[in-house]
Amino acid sequence: MKSMTPLEEIRHSAAHIMAAAIKRIWPDTKLDIGPPTFNGFYYDIDLDHNLTADDLINIESEMKMIIKENQPFVRIEVDRQEAVTFFKKQNQPYKLERLADIPENEVITYYKNGEFIDLCAGTHVKYTKQVKAFKLLSIAGAYYRGNENNKQLQRIYGTAYPTKQELNQYLELLEEAKKRDHRKLGKDMNIFHIDDSVGQGLILWQPNGSIIRKELQNFISEELTKQGYHEVFTPHIGKLGLYRTSGHFPYYQESQYPPIIEDDVIQMMAAENCSCAQLANRLKEGEIDGYLLKPMNCPMHIKLFDAQPHSYRDLPIRFAEFGTVYRWEQSGELNGLVRVRGLTQDDGHIFCTDNQLGNEIKASIEVVKVVLRTLGILDYRVRIGLRDPDSTKYTGDSVLWNKAENNLRQVAQTLGVDFEEEQGEAAFYGPKIDFVIKDVIGRDWQLGTVQVDYNLPKRFNLNYIGSDNKPHRPVIIHRAPFGSMERFVGLLIEHFGGNFPTWLAPEQVRILPINDNLQCYANNISTLFKKW
RNA sequence: GCCCUUGUAGCUCAGCCGGUAGAGCGCGUCCUUGGUAAGGACGAGGUCGGCGGUUCAAGUCCGCUCGAGGGCUCCA
Numbered sequence: 001m002k003s004m005t006p007l008e009e010i011r012h013s014a015a016h017i018m019a020a021a022i023k024r025i026w027p028d029t030k031l032d033i034g035p036p037t038f039n040g041f042y043y044d045i046d047l048d049h050n051l052t053a054d055d056l057i058n059i060e061s062e063m064k065m066i067i068k069e070n071q072p073f074v075r076i077e078v079d080r081q082e083a084v085t086f087f088k089k090q091n092q093p094y095k096l097e098r099l100a101d102i103p104e105n106e107v108i109t110y111y112k113n114g115e116f117i118d119l120c121a122g123t124h125v126k127y128t129k130q131v132k133a134f135k136l137l138s139i140a141g142a143y144y145r146g147n148e149n150n151k152q153l154q155r156i157y158g159t160a161y162p163t164k165q166e167l168n169q170y171l172e173l174l175e176e177a178k179k180r181d182h183r184k185l186g187k188d189m190n191i192f193h194i195d196d197s198v199g200q201g202l203i204l205w206q207p208n209g210s211i212i213r214k215e216l217q218n219f220i221s222e223e224l225t226k227q228g229y230h231e232v233f234t235p236h237i238g239k240l241g242l243y244r245t246s247g248h249f250p251y252y253q254e255s256q257y258p259p260i261i262e263d264d265v266i267q268m269m270a271a272e273n274c275s276c277a278q279l280a281n282r283l284k285e286g287e288i289d290g291y292l293l294k295p296m297n298c299p300m301h302i303k304l305f306d307a308q309p310h311s312y313r314d315l316p317i318r319f320a321e322f323g324t325v326y327r328w329e330q331s332g333e334l335n336g337l338v339r340v341r342g343l344t345q346d347d348g349h350i351f352c353t354d355n356q357l358g359n360e361i362k363a364s365i366e367v368v369k370v371v372l373r374t375l376g377i378l379d380y381r382v383r384i385g386l387r388d389p390d391s392t393k394y395t396g397d398s399v400l401w402n403k404a405e406n407n408l409r410q411v412a413q414t415l416g417v418d419f420e421e422e423q424g425e426a427a428f429y430g431p432k433i434d435f436v437i438k439d440v441i442g443r444d445w446q447l448g449t450v451q452v453d454y455n456l457p458k459r460f461n462l463n464y465i466g467s468d469n470k471p472h473r474p475v476i477i478h479r480a481p482f483g484s485m486e487r488f489v490g491l492l493i494e495h496f497g498g499n500f501p502t503w504l505a506p507e508q509v510r511i512l513p514i515n516d517n518l519q520c521y522a523n524n525i526s527t528l529f530k531k532w
Numbered sequence: 533g534c535c536c537u538u539g540u541a542g543c544u545c546a547g548c549c550g551g552u553a554g555a556g557c558g559c560g561u562c563c564u565u566g567g568u569a570a571g572g573a574c575g576a577g578g579u580c581g582g583c584g585g586u587u588c589a590a591g592u593c594c595g596c597u598c599g600a601g602g603g604c605u606c607c608a
Binding site for chain 2: 142335441
């Protein structure tokens with residue numbers, strides 16, 4: 001059993017006290033789990049009564065009672081069968097399921113404070129009075145075991161600190177963070193606008209935001225020219241067939257805007273009294289065609305590559321584009337600039353040979369590091385996203401996947417950066433290295449990314465002619481140092497708290513005439529600055 | 533999409549137990565002023581997110597709906 005840090009113990013104990021308080025108020029509450037978190041704690045409960053903010057006040061005062069009672073936390077080892085009987089009698093189905101998860105050879109323990117007994121591995125503070133400073137913060141829905149097919153439980157978030165002073169400091173920090181929120185600053189500084197009548201998650205860039213974005217684009221374009229990229233432009237829509245080949249349609253249909261269907265086809269289907277279900281089916285089967293707002297740029301770049309035959313002497317070929325893509329994100333997930341439905345990637349695709357792969361990955365990662373260093377973003381983590389072996393959402397065979405994953409790992413090891421590997425974080429066509437940073441309230445966001453892809457070259461049957469005069473399959477690297485312009489600018493606003501370095505600042509100079517007689521002179525100076 | 537919260541002038545907000553809207557900042561005009569969030573006078577600006585219901589009467593109560601915030605799920 002691994003024990004908790006003193007702070008975790010306080011928070012976890014606070015969670016137990018909260019559960020005990022809730023049981024006092026609603027005795028038939030069914031409990032799930034209540035762990036400490038990075039910023040506090042939560043407890044998931046199943047309760048017929050829908051909790052409201054007012055309930056939190058009541059729960060808090062009951063918690064204060066329990067703390068005042070200064071109950072000891074007592075660890076009790078218990079026989080498995082005994083525990084089963086107990087939780088059955090208590091009508092705690094979630095505890096029974098959690099109990100069943102505990103391996104046979106492990107000791108089962110209760111923790112008891114006052115009348116409240118919880119299945120728990122510990123650890124806790126000694127007495128409830130040691131929880132000196134806590135606050136309940138919010139109520140949220142949370143699916144049991146994080147699976148959306150399961151029942152949604154009610155989760156209460158709270159936080160706790162060793163002292164009142166530290167708690168207040170944290171609460172003030174939250175207030176301060178709100179002031180740096182890119183949605184607030186973005187509005188105050190006229191950086192962007194989201195308009196209901198245009199659509200959720202669709203960004204309108206104000207002139208000030210456009211300056212920032214353009215400066216960033218110029219900056220990265222210079223870097224890419226140095227590295228031998230060719231800039232290209234491709235359209236916003238493409239035929240469904242293209243995305244059938246890539247695998248986007250119909251397999252990722254739920255995260256795309258629906259297809260655009262030609263008017264002739266709509267008329268024809270209407271004449272046949274065709275139902276929506278039939279329409280969907282005929283689209284899926286490819287009996288009728290249409291267009292898709294592009295969810296990714298890669299198929300277009302692949303077609304550019306494939307427009308001519310290539311010799312191994314031509315490789316690597318590097319295409320770059322500020323390509324705008326559209327994705328149907330769930331409405332509850334949209335968030336200012338950082339999670340949107342239309343985003344512009346500083347996208348690029350490198351077509352290279354297996355031998356060139358290592359150097360190209362390295363160079364791609366270097367660009368990401370240059371970007372972060374230039375902007376003073378030093379607090380980031382590096383994540384290697386691997387496929388989830390249990391999931392079916394990935395394309396291609398595991399031999400190619402293993403090859404790609406090994407390649408990425410090897411390069412990462414030569415970079416001198418700390419990285420962690422996470423399963424299930426890969427793209428559907430290949431593994432990736434992501435650069436992840438936090439926003440003002442501590443949420444992780446992926447920015448720059450470098451992805452290795454053996455699968456799309458196969459799906460699109462790409463070839464180059466090798467020195468042996470035979471066709472060979474190239475590898476594709478997908479990479480985006482900023483990730484998306486929207487998200488990057490959003491996090492940049494928070495990173496700088498709105499105080500942009502001069503080269504990015506929308507307003508670099510302001511001329512203040514001290515009286516109206518100097519208006520004309522001020523105008524002249526202003527014109528001079530603009531020319532400059 | 534689901535849970536909780538929330539929606540009054542450009543912004544921040546007030547508006548009691550239902551009786552047909554208010555402040556500060558901002559904006560406009562004029563006056564004043566050698567200045568760094570200046571002062572004064574006057575003024576414009578709101579079908580209280582939308583639709584429906586209850587009521588003699590709805591910003592206020594109820595239902596539905598749309599948007600936003602915090603989570604959960606998702607994020608090729």
